[in-house]
Amino acid sequence: MFRKITFLFIVLLVVVFIAMQFFQPGKNLEEPTEQHLFNTAHVSAEVQGILKNACMDCHSNNTNYLWYHKISPVSWYIHKHIADGKKALDFSVWGGYSKLEKIGMLDEVCEETKEKTMPLKSYTWMHKKANLTEKEIETLCNWAESYAEELLLEK
């Protein structure tokens, strides 16, 4: 009797898990437009590399998905993170931000990486390249600061 219940329970779990796979969130996979940061400003290859490795998965329209990101419920968890990330800062629509928004965001890029509040721990855990070194943080901050200053001086 007990074994039968356990067996049925496992079957139920498997069925639910399989059924869940048919319900998937939309994918964050769009081609970059002319509004993308890299197309609106000069960003060095080094900084582009850091941004791609540590930020763009959640702060742009193009996520580099890993195989298990396609499995529900992980897919939904990732989907939520991307939505939140893009709401705060989306490099794909960088050209559409106002000058003040850009300056504020650049300041945050530097501050959050310095304070290690970004990238998120849950992200760096599986994305080792996103674990920024002190040198990379410095490079990123220098870029953010000089770009913000450049924007300030623009009429």
Add this chain to the structure above:
Amino acid sequence: MKNIFLALSASFLAMAIFLSFTTGTKQLPAPGNDEILNLFPTEVSTILNNSCFQCHNSDSKNVDAKKGLNFSEWKKYSVIKKVGKLKKVCETITEDEMPPEKFLERFPHKKLTDEQVKLLCKWVKEESEKIVKNMN
């Protein structure tokens, strides 16, 4: 008799003057708050003083709060920092992240009303524009 009357009225007058001074100073904000009350327009400063300044100043024991934003150091912030901090002010109060829930449990009257949030965000926009304009 006349002298006693004079002495009495003189001391009464002296006391009245003394009292008016002491009660007068009592009505002024605590000295530490002057810095914030003079930074921004009165309606903005009043809200900030009531809901934010308690943690976001140099004397605060909340290290994270003053590291994130310290109004005592406001004048020392660079233009970029100011713009960044201002943006964050509007964002965190709109998202109800600030003032923090724990703080509001102790001080429920410090919760920002929708009108106050609107007023602060409007000010954030104007103040950032002003700061950047003054640069050029």
